[in-house]
Amino acid sequence: MKITAIPQLYRNLKRWREILTVLRRYGLADWLSSFRLPFRDALKDPRGVPLSNYTREQRVRMALTDLGPTFIKLGQILAARPDLVGPKLGEELKRLRANVRPDAIEQVRATLREELGDDYKKYFTSIDPVPLATASIGQVHRAVLGDGTRVVIKVQRQDIEKIIRQDIDVLGGLAQLAQRVEGLSNWRPVEMVRQFAPMITRELDFSRERQNLEIFAEIVRKTNTSVKIPKPHKQYCTKRVLVMDELVGTTLADFISEKNAPKSNHTITVPSAKGTTKVLTSKQVCDSLCETIAGVYLAMIFDEALFHADPHLGNLIVLEDGSLGILDFGMVGRIDETLRETIEEMLVAIASGDQNRLTRLIRRIGEAPPSLDESGLAVDVADFIATYGRQDLGEFDLTGALNELSDILHRHAIKLPNQSALLLKMLISLEGTLRELGAGFDSLDVVKSFVRKSVARRLSPRRRIRQARRIYLEAENFLETAPDELISLVQQVRRGEVRVSLEHQSLGPSINRIVLGLIASAVFLGSSLLLAMKVPPLLFTQPTFLAMQDLSLIGLIGIAGSISVMMWLVIAINRSGHLTRGNDD
Incomplete structure (x- = not known):
């Protein structure tokens, strides 16, 4: 961990504790579900049903729900990635719904006041205090504009941006830990969080959704006039507020x-x-x-x-x-x-x-x-x-x-x-x-x-012409830049500035085994010398079974430990299938 990350870790310490508590609870339930133990049903959901009665996919969904809006949104994004999580978990994650209490109408009005000004009430004849829909990031209320137009107002939940950015920081830390786990590192969790984080934060900006409404309205006008897209009212739209026509149906x-x-x-x-x-x-x-x-x-x-x-x-x-x-x-x-x-x-x-x-x-x-x-x-x-x-x-x-x-x-x-x-x-x-x-x-x-x-x-000829033009421009650009790049490379070679970096994907475990074997061998040899030199404290000061006498305690401990490590290495290498491979001849 970088030392610059310590203040950030301290700021998010409370959230870390909450997340790890939920993960430990559902992870322990997942582990207990594979055993027939008397206390396997000790962990229960809010309705009193033992967590061990649920499938692993259901427990993942329940854990994400308990962790709050950011993790719910992450689960909804992962539901669209069955190539990563598998179709079974992806299907279960589609059931994720934000089970959150809506903001009070006073909080909604406070957000409207911050975004549209203190005189925001002059734009609306009425605003329904009961939300039409509630999601993890925002909630929707019916309203009527001053000219009598029926609209809906999508208002961002208070403090949701702070919560989501804090959770993304924590997710980055969890991804770094997961990167060190062999079974999870293949999915490159750090890169995954780096890709998903913009997708989550992008939904915090309602102006993007307003632009999408305008773009898709133009698309359906060209393809099918019977399809209706809500029309946004740009003069009332901000980053945290979206006002659009209500579709009645x-x-x-x-x-x-x-x-x-x-x-x-x-x-x-x-x-x-x-x-x-x-x-x-x-x-x-x-x-x-x-x-x-x-x-x-x-x-x-x-x-x-x-x-x-x-x-x-x-x-x-x-x-x-x-x-x-x-x-x-x-x-x-x-x-x-x-x-x-x-x-x-x-x-x-x-x-x-x-x-x-x-x-x-x-x-x-x-x-x-x-x-x-x-x-x-x-x-x-x-x-x-x-x-x-x-x-x-x-x-x-x-x-x-x-x-x-x-x-x-x-x-x-x-x-x-x-x-x-x-x-x-x-x-x-x-x-x-x-x-x-x-x-x-x-x-x-x-x-x-x-x-x-x-x-x-x-x-079509039009596409072929466009493709030929693109190839020509790329070739022209290559011919213009290639000589300069080649000259620059030759100059770097002459100055001795060219370096070749080689990385072996599976060399790390092999090096670790070699180092551990050398350490075990050194400990074995050193412990043998301690036994030969009869270094105190000594065991068996009088002759005993097999004429054992004056054995160094430290030497015995060192030999036992080194032999244990050597046996563990042999078992690990044998399990990996590389103990005798290539020696059949």
């Missing part, structure tokens, strides 16, 4: 529950093009919603390279006229042209059953560890292709395919870039939403139509 979750309710005959009356009205049944509405949802989200991916990353049932709303509204643009994914083309190639490889090509694409899109089992990955991809590559269009299980692909990545420790993982999570959520609607709609058919359009776009 029913969340997709409530709409589905009403549709599936016993004896339900759910209908919606919508205006028609001729100025009259017509009645749609729930099935007709579901079919229309499925087509709209799939069309707009796939257009985001393949046409705009920008997508709403959280299309779960609570963020999609059925408006009064039966059209679709989309909420919560705090988490947005962006993909570059290379990633988009790789995704298209993966879909083509799956459809054509080309396992070699799919294996190469998986390695290209992800970051594989040095110890990757190439043959094992090839076998898993072949099984994947055999299962999903030949399914009929109407029977294709997109969710199952994406979960299986996530499991393969997790099993072989292949780490996806953040945006790729977000896209994977979005597609799984999208497919789940479409299945919940239960309409006769084949999402894969829409996917294939977008892929065909994307392939045509890739082969």
Whole structure:
């Protein structure tokens, strides 16, 4: 630990203690659950249920919930990374909800006063004191503007920024400790926290979400005019306050529950093009919603390279006229042209059953560890292709395919870039939403139509010209800079300033074993001399069994200790499988 980190550690000491207490409690429960001990049920949840009755994934979710908003948000981000945590834990983390008490209306008004000024009340005719929704970072209240416009106000919770930044500091310390654990170091927790920290802190700035609302409103205007995005009122928006139009309707979750309710005959009356009205049944509405949802989200991916990353049932709303509204643009994914083309190639490889090509694409899109089992990955991809590559269009299980692909990545420790993982999570959520609607709609058919359009776009003369221009500019830049770089390298060689740094990934444990063996040997030789010289204190001053007499106590202790260390080294080397390897000849 650096000495400069001591003041920071002291400031966060209380939070460290709280976090370690929760981790110790759930970690001990996880350890006890594997034994049939009388006291294994001593640790219980607030309802009195023994923690050992829960699965490991459930205990992880409960621990993150107890640790507060930052860890809940971290768990929600990790839920989008089944390649890191595995599909089973990722599915459990999707259930994470911020179980926090809302700020009192006085605290909300204090935040509005700080952000909009002391005269903020003149902007609003009324503000509903009861929050419409509460999350870990902010809460939403209905309000009415001075001109009668119905809006919702998203207000950041008081002191949440201080809490999150403090927790990120603690997470950095925990990651450094985890980096030293052999089973966790492969996932590079320090780098993981470094990547996730900006994703968490980015949601503290509501001005980003306001920009996302404006961008996506422009996208849906180009793709589907029936989709509604809340319009932000920029003059009332700040870093901690977001004011936007209220979308009046029913969340997709409530709409589905009403549709599936016993004896339900759910209908919606919508205006028609001729100025009259017509009645749609729930099935007709579901079919229309499925087509709209799939069309707009796939257009985001393949046409705009920008997508709403959280299309779960609570963020999609059925408006009064039966059209679709989309909420919560705090988490947005962006993909570059290379990633988009790789995704298209993966879909083509799956459809054509080309396992070699799919294996190469998986390695290209992800970051594989040095110890990757190439043959094992090839076998898993072949099984994947055999299962999903030949399914009929109407029977294709997109969710199952994406979960299986996530499991393969997790099993072989292949780490996806953040945006790729977000896209994977979005597609799984999208497919789940479409299945919940239960309409006769084949999402894969829409996917294939977008892929065909994307392939045509890739082969278009315009793209080829743009690609040739980019290659020309890169080549021109290389030819201009390469001579200077080469001359600089030659000059450094002449001055003797060129240094070669070699790093062996697995040399550390071997060096440690060599050093420990040398120390044990030295202690053994020294202890033998102590026995030979009869250095006091002495045992057996009179002749005893096997003529043992005048044995140095210190020498005996040293020999026993050195022999124990040597035996431990032999066992450790034998377990690693390198004791006799290469000596068969």
